[in-house]
Structures are given as structure tokens and as C-alpha cells.
Amino acid sequence: MMIIQPVIWLGLFGKAFNLTGLVSIPPQLLNQLPPYITIQIAEIFNQMISSIFSGITDYFTYMAAGMLSVVILFTSMFSGMSVVWDRRFGFLNKLLVAPIARGSIVIAKVTSSVIRGLFQAALVFAIAFAFGLKIGDAFNVLDLIGIFTGLFLLSLGLSSLFIALTIRIRSWEAHMAVVNLLNLPLMFASSALFPINIMPDWLQAIVKVNPISYSSDLIRAFILHSHSVGLDISRITLNFEVLIAFATIFSLIGIVLAERGLRKG
């Protein structure tokens, strides 16, 4: 079930909503022009698109890279859900009377969510590749490790965030409301699906604090590298720095809140 949604997104957004198609010139017009001009025009358009889509030249590849982060968002969202259900079924009490640190309960929940998230991201990555995600020949193991390290950090941070939010929530209805409130802004106010350059300034400000933007950009940098473009070290470092900070801060918040607030409801 969890995997169907991102696949539908891939199909609907990536294929039907093809942004690069919007700026194409009708073929009959192109045919009337001499070839050297069409080549120049193609060059100009490619550069325009490439500058908008941070270096990537087709929308599907652009959004598929972002989709990996969105999949992580979806799975993390449900990590909090399991805390709510454990509480409802009394399983949480069983953990709470056991002589174990409160923090370890949260760490275990986060770990399971991270593993599930990475597994699904790997699946979506494979499906996106089958659908037409363009990866260059220079793609190597290091790029793959880079991509999944980025996703790991994002998942760690987001799962901790969602679990921290649900530590004191008793009912699944309230939990769903909170999660839905966060879900859409986190997904759309990021560069996962749309290029940041075409957004209004106020939205850009939000996008720039959204960790999903950084992991999406990180993945794109690695995909670009596979097209024999030199690895943009400063871009990758910045993204990693933000993601590491995000993951560290939120997992610590989760553990601290658990020690304090994880109690019988």
C-alpha cells in the first residue's frame, strides 16, 4: 500500500505534469527554421531548463529525485502512528514497566521507521529507473551511497520529529490531524517537486528551511555527477551539513521528550 502512492505520484506528476513540455516549440515552426538556428534554439532552451532545474534537463528525472525524499516523508509520518497504536493496545505500557531507558523506546521506533523508509526509497528508485529516470554512465557505488546517506539522515530527522509530536498524543484522530497539517506543506514547500527559482520569495524562504529541499538537491547533485559533470563539492557539503544538523537536533529532541513525556496515558 505504502509503495503504491509514490508510484502514482511518479506517474501523475512526472509524466503527465511534464514542466519541460510547457516550454517546447511546436514542431511545424521548428521545421521552417534552418537547422543551425534550431540547434541554437535547442541549446538556449536546454540551458534555460538546466538553470531552472538545478542542472537536470528533464522534469521526470528532476521530480523522481525529489520523490525519493517524499517517500521518506510518507514513511516517517506513520512512525508516529505506531506509538499511538502501541499506546491504545497497551503494548506501550509493557515497554514502560520494563527496566529499559525511555530513550531506547524512541530510538527503536525511529530505527524501524528508517529501515522501512530506506527500503521503500530503494524500491521507488528502481521503479523510477524503469520509468525513465536518466542516470548517466558515470554512476558509481559512491553516488549510490551518497544518495542513501542523505535519505538516511532525512529519515532519521523526520521520524524523530513525527514521533516526538505523537509522544503526548492519545488518539489516532488527533495524530492524523497533526500529520496531515504538516504533510502537505513539507512536501510542496520544498524543491522536491518544483524548482525553487519559479517560486515567489516568501515561499522560497520556507523552502530554504525545509530539510526535504536539501535531500532532494543532494540526490540531484549525485545524479548530475553520473552524467560526467564534475562533483559539486560545495553543494554536496552544504546539503550534508544541513541534513546532519537536522537529523541530530530532532533525534535528540525525540530522546529528551521521551525521557520526560513518555508516560501512560
Add this chain to the structure above:
Amino acid sequence: MSIIETKGLTKVFGKLIAVDHVSFNVEEGEIFGFLGPNGAGKTTTINMLTTLLKPTEGTAKVAGMDIVKDANKVRSLIGLVPQDLTVDEDLTGMENMLLQATLYNVPKEVAKKRIEEVLSLVELKDVANRKVETYSGGMRKRLELAEGLLHYPKVLFLDEPTLGLDVQTRAVIWDYIKKLKEEHGITIFMTTHYMEEADALCDRIAIIDYGKIRALGKPKELKDSIGGDVIELVLSDYSKDFSEDIAKMPYVIDAKRKSETYRIKVSKGEEALPKIIENILKMNLKVSKVSLIKPTLDQVYLEYTGRSLREIEGNREEVMRMMRNIRRVRQ
């Protein structure tokens, strides 16, 4: 030695005083029953003693450890069999036990031996490798009990151990509880709604209502406190009132006649009955009907908690939980 000591234990939720300065001791090796209507403060007390809730006021020690300061030590010394069924359906009985062993830091080598031991105690050894989803409600409850015993707790807390179980399973669970006390010397703190259960199992009982302990003592003492045994008899001779003569007989505390029936309060019903009949025969009277009425714990309970139905504020979550538990146990 008291294994549980509470002093002025209090828990306040907003405006509601759920537990109001409760003080009692539980002796090592006894079965202590905690009775009371819904919303009386039973579960809140158990939650505080098992470190799930922090008391607003007062202190309690379990096995010599403070429930707030040494919460983690308390946790390793106690076992809790909750009202909810918390065993994992997707795992086998054995896997559930191994998970429990990990939670309680029981080393793997030791765990294997102990798991075998506690599973044979609750007679689940043969089905240990079956998934829990194939277990009946009673079997799940027994597995839950086995989990609570795995780390050899000093005190075992049982929250409504037989709620929703059939008569056979209930009898079996009673046997286990007795065995635990007699053979392993484990102190048991249990809550229940079934008076006959409390009467059959508990050494001492506390009746709690509106957050306060209303009565505490041995079941027999409590029963005696509300009036002891009563003999009702009818004599063949209706013409005279013999209640004054009867009142002078040994064992008799008080005798009254109401129409043709004599209501005689006595101290030891079983011993008093033949003696009274003998004495009546000596007076050349004949007994046409006789019955011995012993007070039940039900009467004690109603005496201390009142007969009125509880209109405590409904808690949807609580009701749902109870329904769900009963449903799951009975499937």
C-alpha cells in the same frame, strides 16, 4: 517485612483526586487484593506502584526501592500482567518470551531455561512454537502471565487477571496464582471485580472507593465486621416467642423473631448450628426449618462502597478499551 509500603500516596488529574492519601503495606509472600468500583482509583494506584505514573504527593516503596527515585530498579524487581492483551500476534509464544527476556536483560542462556520453566507452569510448552494468532483468549492470557514471571519478579502485579475468561480458564489461572505464592513465594498484588476470586485467593483485601481505602483486612475479618453468620430457623411451636431463651445459648450474639422465623446472629456458624439445635431439642421443641447464612464478600463490598450505580464521568477511551479486551479474550 513489608514489600510494598505506601505513605499518603496521592494522584490528582486536573480537578479529580483519583487517589487520595492512601497508605497501606503489603507483606512479603502474601496475595493482596485491591477491590473497588470502576473509577475508584485501583488502576491509578497500580500505575503509580509500577512506575507508569508519578504520584502527585506521597511516597511508596516497592521491595525497598522508591518508585520515583529508583524507578528503574523497581521496574526490574516487579512484573506486571496488564489488563490488556499485549502479546504480539505475529510472533510465536517462544518469540514473545525471548522478546520479554531482552526487555528484562535476562541473558540468553539463562532465558532459555527459564522460558521452558514458566511455559510449563502455564502449560503452554507444547504450543510454544505456534504463532500467537492461533491461540485462544485464555492461552494468550496465560502467555501474558508467563511473561510477567520470566525475570523472577519479587512482586507480581495482576490487573484484572481473569476479566472475560471462561470458568475453566479462570480456575486454572487461580491455581497458577496459588502455586506462585506457595511454591515460589512471590508476593502478588491483584485487582479484581470478582468477589469470589478475591475471597478464594487473597490473604488480605483493601476496598478502595473515591480514592480512599474504605476497609482493609483478611476476607474473614471483613465479613465478620458486617455482622458475621446468621442462622434462620422456624420452630414447630408458633404459640410462644422463644427468642429470649435462644439468646442465652452459647455462641449466640443476638436473636430476634420476625413472624414465625427466628433470626439468630452467631459467632461461628458451623459450630453454633448443631449446638443450638441440641439445646432447642432439650427444650422439647422441634425445628421445622433451618438455614445458615454466611456473609459474602459481595455484601462486604456493597456495605463499604454503597449500592448506588456509579455515574462517574464516562471515558470513551476506557470503555472502548474494556470492550476490546473482552472481545479479544473471548475470540
